[in-house]
Amino acid sequence: MPKRSYTCGLDAAIDVMGGKWKGLILFWLDEGPLRFGELRRTVAGISERMLILQLRELEASGLVHREVHQQVPPKVEYSLTEFGRSLITALAPLGEWGEENMERLEGLP
Structure with a gap:
């Protein structure tokens, strides 16, 4: 596997946890260990196949x-x-920003 090359720290962080589902999976796992079925029910809208793929990538x-x-x-x-916990700590301010601006963001076209 070729060595990855990043232009900045944000590039590296987004690479490891980017996409629609990984952040949500990490968010729910911050509450404590979960079985596959529990994760499937908790992460609304994710298919079983996508959950399997995302968990494999997060594990890798x-x-x-x-x-x-x-x-x-x-x-x-x-x-x-x-x-993973260190990433959650880093993402906490971003989540707070999202909470504060959720209405505005939901109104965007």
Whole structure:
């Protein structure tokens, strides 16, 4: 795999968590570990296939940990890593900005 090259820190951050779903997945995992089905119900509008793809990418980036519990039926939980928590901390001000400006943003064409 070729080494990634970024022009600035924002470029790197958006690369690792960009897209419509990753931010929402990280937001809900900040509440604590969730099973796949719980995430599927919590992240409104995401398809099962897209959730699988996004979780795989977040895991490969080191932001999310996938824990498989050996039991019947199998139980898989997803949680934030310390690296993922550091990203959530960085995103908090952006989320506050979004909350403060949500009405204005919803009114945009």
